[in-house]
Amino acid sequence: MQLIFERSREGRRCAILPKSDVPVVALPADQLRSQAPKLPMVSEIDLSRHYTELEKHVHGVNDGFYPLGSCTMKYNPQINNEMASLPGFANIHPLQDESTMQGAMEMLYTAKEYLCEITGMDDMTFQPAAGAHGEFTGILMMKAYHHHRGDKHRTKIMIPDAAHGTNPATAAMAGYTVVTIPSDENGFVNLDKLREAVGPDTAGLMLTNPNTIGIFDPHICEITDIIHEAGGLCYYDGANLNAVMGVVRPGDMGFDVIHLNLHKSFSTPHGGGGPGSGPVGCKSILAPYLPKYNVVKDEDGTFRFDHAPHTIGMMRGFYGNSLVNVRALSYLLTLGNVGPRRVAENAVLNANYMKNRLAEKFDIAFPGICMHEFVITMSRVKKETGVSALDMAKGMLDYGIHPPTMYFPIMVDEALMVEPTETESKETMDEAVQIYLDLYEKAYSDPQVLKTAPHNTPIRRPDEVGAARNPKVRYLF
């Protein structure tokens, strides 16, 4: 494919802006750049065809099955996008007078009411732009809570070894020391190790439940009790909420602060990597530390932005990814009171169905009923055939389906993590299962084909080592 810069022709352009209707005032010469930026010079048809071609080399949820574990690639309803493009949301300036954007504030407040009820939280900020940003927000609120109580010696955050990489990275950004808690043989938090690790220096715990191997930890209340008894707070990473919404609430499990990934559980699109939205909910003890611009409703029904008394401040500009939040509210209204549970049931049923069918050949890392996702280990197959999790994933590309998440969680050798989501039908999963089983056979009959896969994609395996060793991160004219 040509780069847009290779389509560029000197003098070609689109006609977008009019001539000036006021006298032209020249910028002082010493303020001018010496050279114009080498931006593309293209006509509109070049631009249209360029992106049409790029689009053909992308796999979206609309293209086919996308069971990327821990990412919840559910379908993105069209009505949500239409609602987000309404001028009443899209064309309002964030610094307008509050009286002129009551509807936008009502949008946030309504989404807050729904999400607080679903998660068992008392209050919520929509400022965080993504899950990791939400984690950072929540952990800073915990830090502010401890500091405000004069409890500055709490410097450690407990994180299970199965956690997403964002959890330890977040704790470090917040100035905390990470204490890694090993999982037991069932993939649960090792309670003895947790008890040993906590103490007067414990600031809190970060936990995903169901955890990153797709298992609900039944000892959840013991875990949160251990942390609370040590004087710490419990942070819930909402990445896997899709499995349990409407079934059990983080607030009832003993969590004090949570983030949600609206681009996972609440159907807003992933956009090739973002923008997402990572609202943070909290129990009332942490509400005084919420970021600025928390939307509240007065008794007379008007909405206004409030600054919490001990606010941690701003995490970014303005109030969050508002148009993403409109999409999420559109979905929340669709779900209503019974929808969240239907989502969880079907997500979990789909995962268990696929897991049981695949268990015919593949080794499943953890036995028993899983939640919304499950982990295959390719360890035995690799020993027997040389075909790795990566090779298996690349083999799937030739069938036009997106592979599962590879090599995560890191505690499982040769992991493939499958999350079908509730928006996939039985026949889509049946087709995928057949492909997985065929590839399994292929690993034994013709491993070389998989080791050199993919064969039918726009490019073959890229040289990632070379890319990192000799970084070329921009086009050189």
Place this chain on the structure above:
Amino acid sequence: MSYIPNTDLERKQMLDVVGIKHLDDLFTVVPQNLKVECLDLPEPMSELEVSKTLRAMAAKNKVYASIFRGAGAYQHYIPSIVKSVTSKETFVSAYTPYQAEISQGVLQSIFEYQTMISELTGMDASNASVYDGPSAAAEAMNMTRERNRNKVLVSAAAHPMAIESIATYFFGNEMEMELIPLKDGVTDMDALASMLNNNIAGVYLQHPNYFGLLEDAQKAGELAHSVGAKYVMSVNPIATSLMKTPREYGADVAVGDGQPLGMPLSFGGPYVGFMACTNAMLRKLPGRIVGETVDAEGSRAFVLTLQAREQHIRREKASSNICSNHALMAMVASVYMSAMGPHGMAEAAQLCYSKAHYAASKISKIPGFELQHKGDFFHEFVTKVPCDPRKVLDLLDKKDILGGLPVENGILWAVTEMNSKDQIDTLVNVLKEVSRSCN
């Protein structure tokens, strides 16, 4: 239930395969006393009801015909093709391009974005985007940290939300920030010189600054470098298409909010934060980066690269926790910059400059609305106000005009190519009325 395709019959078939009778059996592991009885929420809505409900909310917001407010969110013309390209369902619904073989479209679009941002800022390298301008500012100041250098100096004329975001991030990483005082609306270079020492990690300057004024960006860079500190500049991407680049001013890191590049005002987001740096700083740059390589057959290919910086590999030693970025908004910026081209971007910048100066020359002649500062400005400026600014803004509101933002002792006005001469003249006439009624 909407968006769940399976029928009761299929669910029954699937339960049989799993070997259980009821859906409830999937959740036996959840302690019974924790289970939710029923959520206290309204009944589910049909699509028609959702549409009506949200349209009613949207209708309660005022969309102004004429906007003279900026302060970090600017109304610019958005070429039609920007929306049509970036609303393609495949781009919208794809995830982070982990599987390069079926993600070349997203990866190439990010590579093109990185190139355009590098060109615009004059820097060597750009990441695939962060959340917005203020979060980019905070990440950039974090990049400047070195052993024995733990403190940064930030211009008090930076956007207040950028200053606040840096402060919040620093509450986390325990770096220190001090504000550089102002002199007539611009950063006081003498004060900066006196605040610098060998413990300063970085200096942050916004140019044009929050009040629209042009800073002595050259001087700030020289001063920062004189003590070995890194120089971080925040720029407006439209202005930079015409004005000296951060690189020309000696910046080590250039950041800014990409909202002016084709993003509607959007009640504050999503926008996009751009971050670009010199090669020397590349391995400290947070977030995704796309690199060019070759595939097994030697063809050009693009991949996520330099991942050893990132959280999923480095965990607590990562340069940042960022995972999701604002890829689709980066694509918006790319399509905008491609549709405008170098000439269109420069025209936009020139129109902003000319119209802002036309507006300022008219407004500042009205008694009570004199310019607050002496220095030259790009497309925003502060005037005095002869009475309570709310009175001015209410009067403008009645004419469907969103006036400037009240700031300390004045009003911060923004003028872009969207403001026609007629709109500006109407604004001036209203302000004349105000002036007369106040005196």
